[in-house]
Amino acid sequence: MAERIYASYWFETGGDPARAADTIAGEQSSGTFVALPTETPELKARSGARVERLEVLGTSPTPSLPTPKVSSVYTQCLLELSWPIENLGACLPTLMATVAGNLYELRSVTGLRLLDLQLPLSFAAAYPGPAFGIQGTRGLAGVQTGPLIGTIIKPSVGLSPEETAQQVRELVAGGIDFIKDDELQADGPHCPFEDRVRLVMDVVNDHAARTGKKAMVAFNLTGDLDRMRRRHDIVLAHGGTCVMVCLNAVGLVGLHELRRHSQLPIHGHRAGWGALSRSPALGFDYAPLQKIWRLAGADHLHVNGLRNKFSEPDDSVIAAARAVLAPVMPGVDMPAMPVFSSGQTGLQAHDTYAAIGCADLIHTAGGGIFGHPQGVSAGVEALRASWDAAMAGESLAARAAQVPVLARALEFWK
Known part of the structure; x- marks a missing residue:
C-alpha cells in the first residue's frame, strides 16, 4: 500500500x-x-x-x-x-x-x-532526528537520574563577556547542570560570541578539572548558515557541549543543515511560538510541529512551564511535553528532551513530575535561582532539593525541614 x-x-x-x-x-x-x-x-x-x-x-x-x-x-x-x-x-x-x-x-x-x-x-x-536526545544529553551533562537543573543568563542582554563568565562562575560553583544563553543574546557587539564562549568555557573547564563536574552550556549561535557552522566549531574547539538555535528564526533548512554539521546537542528554542499558536482558531498545536523539529534534528525542545509567566495554560504545557517524549511515529522514538522554563521555581517540581511521569527534562529557573536571598549556590541547591522531594514522594515542607536553603526559598518562591 x-x-x-x-x-x-x-x-x-x-x-x-x-x-x-x-x-x-x-x-x-x-x-x-x-x-x-x-x-x-x-x-x-x-x-x-x-x-x-x-x-x-x-x-x-x-x-x-x-x-x-x-x-x-x-x-x-x-x-x-x-x-x-x-x-x-x-x-x-x-x-x-x-x-x-x-x-x-x-x-x-x-x-x-x-x-x-x-x-x-x-x-x-x-531525516536522522536528534543526534543526542535524552541519553546523549545526560551523558554529556553527567546527570543520569532526575532532571537537569538549569538556568538562563540574566539579564538577557547587556552583560559583557566578562560579566557573563562571572555569572557562570557562581552557577557552576553551586553545582548547576545546565546554563543557556537567552534567545536575545547571540553575537551582538557588546557581547561578541567568540569572546563569550572563550571566557565562559574557561570557567566551565576549570571547574570540571577541579571537581569532575562539567556544566552543559547552550550557546546561542542563531544566524545564517555559515555563521552558525563557524560558531558551532568555536564552541566545540573550546570544549563546549551544547549549542542553541531559535527554531522559527533559522527555519527547517537551517536546523537540518546545522544537524548535519553539528557534533553537539542542539537546544531548540521556540521563540515566536505564540504568534503561531495563541489564537485557538488559527495556527498550530505543538504536537505536529515538534515532530517536524525533531526530525530536523532538535535534541531539546522548549515547552513553556506550569504556572508560567506567559498566556499558555497548564494543560497545553503538559500536552507539549508529552508530545516531545512520545515516538515521532509508530516504531520510531527519536526522543528529545523537553525544556521547562518561563517563571519556574521549585514550586512546580511536584506537579511537573506527576504530569509527565518522569524526570527526563531540563528545568530552567532564572529568578527562581538568582533571587535566592542566600545567593546563587543556594538557589541551585533549593531547586534541586525540590525535585529530590518530588521524585521521593515527599512534600516540599517536609524536605524544607531538612534543607535550610529550601526553607528560605519557599519564602520568596511565590
Missing part, C-alpha cells in the same frame, strides 16, 4: 463544510480555483488530497477570524486530509507548504488550526 501523509485540523467555514473541505484538498494538491482539462480523473486519483474525515462539532453566528461576513452560520469541524507521499517525497520544507500552506488563506476558511500530523516511515529514513 502506498505511503500517505495524514493531517488533522480544527476547521471552520461559513459555507457548506463538505464543499469547503474539498476546496482545501484541491488547493493543497492537484486542483485550483477553476477546473482544468489536465486534472484528469487519473491524475486526481493519483495525486489529489483526500478528505478522510469530516465531523461537525458545532456552529456560531460569527466567524472566528476577521472575514467579510458571508453567512449567518459558521460551522466548526474536525477535518482530516491525506496526501500521497509521491506528491512531495520525504521533504520537510515541502511538507510544511503542503499541510500548512495556502489553506490558511482560503476565503471559505474562517478558522483553521493544525492539530496532528502522521508521517510515513520514509521521513524517518530521510
Whole structure:
C-alpha cells in the first residue's frame, strides 16, 4: 500500500463544510480555483488530497477570524486530509507548504488550526532526528537520574563577556547542570560570541578539572548558515557541549543543515511560538510541529512551564511535553528532551513530575535561582532539593525541614 501523509485540523467555514473541505484538498494538491482539462480523473486519483474525515462539532453566528461576513452560520469541524507521499517525497520544507500552506488563506476558511500530523516511515529514513536526545544529553551533562537543573543568563542582554563568565562562575560553583544563553543574546557587539564562549568555557573547564563536574552550556549561535557552522566549531574547539538555535528564526533548512554539521546537542528554542499558536482558531498545536523539529534534528525542545509567566495554560504545557517524549511515529522514538522554563521555581517540581511521569527534562529557573536571598549556590541547591522531594514522594515542607536553603526559598518562591 502506498505511503500517505495524514493531517488533522480544527476547521471552520461559513459555507457548506463538505464543499469547503474539498476546496482545501484541491488547493493543497492537484486542483485550483477553476477546473482544468489536465486534472484528469487519473491524475486526481493519483495525486489529489483526500478528505478522510469530516465531523461537525458545532456552529456560531460569527466567524472566528476577521472575514467579510458571508453567512449567518459558521460551522466548526474536525477535518482530516491525506496526501500521497509521491506528491512531495520525504521533504520537510515541502511538507510544511503542503499541510500548512495556502489553506490558511482560503476565503471559505474562517478558522483553521493544525492539530496532528502522521508521517510515513520514509521521513524517518530521510531525516536522522536528534543526534543526542535524552541519553546523549545526560551523558554529556553527567546527570543520569532526575532532571537537569538549569538556568538562563540574566539579564538577557547587556552583560559583557566578562560579566557573563562571572555569572557562570557562581552557577557552576553551586553545582548547576545546565546554563543557556537567552534567545536575545547571540553575537551582538557588546557581547561578541567568540569572546563569550572563550571566557565562559574557561570557567566551565576549570571547574570540571577541579571537581569532575562539567556544566552543559547552550550557546546561542542563531544566524545564517555559515555563521552558525563557524560558531558551532568555536564552541566545540573550546570544549563546549551544547549549542542553541531559535527554531522559527533559522527555519527547517537551517536546523537540518546545522544537524548535519553539528557534533553537539542542539537546544531548540521556540521563540515566536505564540504568534503561531495563541489564537485557538488559527495556527498550530505543538504536537505536529515538534515532530517536524525533531526530525530536523532538535535534541531539546522548549515547552513553556506550569504556572508560567506567559498566556499558555497548564494543560497545553503538559500536552507539549508529552508530545516531545512520545515516538515521532509508530516504531520510531527519536526522543528529545523537553525544556521547562518561563517563571519556574521549585514550586512546580511536584506537579511537573506527576504530569509527565518522569524526570527526563531540563528545568530552567532564572529568578527562581538568582533571587535566592542566600545567593546563587543556594538557589541551585533549593531547586534541586525540590525535585529530590518530588521524585521521593515527599512534600516540599517536609524536605524544607531538612534543607535550610529550601526553607528560605519557599519564602520568596511565590
